[in-house]
Amino acid sequence: MFNLREEKKGAAIVYFSENSRMTGKESERFRHWCDDKEISKFSCVVVDCENLEFIDSMGIASLIRLYRVIMESGGKLLITRLSQEIKEVLATLRLDSLLAIKSDDPSSLIMDNC
């Protein structure tokens, strides 16, 4: 369900398989997956949410944890191509001011920001 592509040295794109839902146990798997991939070793991570269909509070907590892990190692996290509904949920929780939410193609974001 989760995939990682190192776009250039130190910069990675995390992306989801089609029709993904980050809820319950899947959120827990995502946290373990991030640890297994040693995500903090990347100085720049773009999470491409084009295929993320649904997220619940546990999924959002996993994104916040990812944000913390990357920030603590001095890196940068960008989240892009969220559905309108998920964007609104994050805005409702005021997380749009915490997380860098974009709408651009992930490869372009890497080129411009990393």
Place this chain on the structure above:
Amino acid sequence: MDKKLSRDFTIPASFEDVDRLSREISDEIASICGQDVAFKLAVCITEACSNVIKHGYKHDRSQKITIRIRVSDRTVNLTIEDLARRFNPLDAESPDLSSVADLQKGGMGILMIRKMARDISYERKDNKNILTILL
């Protein structure tokens, strides 16, 4: 007001079953009420049932949750019932949205329901926890 849809489900208290139901029912609701309402309903089902699984049934998958959905012209009425010990999710304190650490502690689920619902109420009746959410 004419009823457009009425559905009752009793499912095992597991995250997988809740997610399956929320996905299936939101597809049906989307065709009646639109994607926005369907998404809100899916969030409310997922968050309310997750609270029951975690805090009420303590992850005991042999327990059951009953979900009732009534859709009228412009209103979705969602009821979640369980037989766990008394647990009123509305008593939970909302997390501090400005604190990353606080957001990770919990309480975000009920906050999401509060933000999406037009009304929400809890009652304890016949040894059941009954949470009613109006969208």
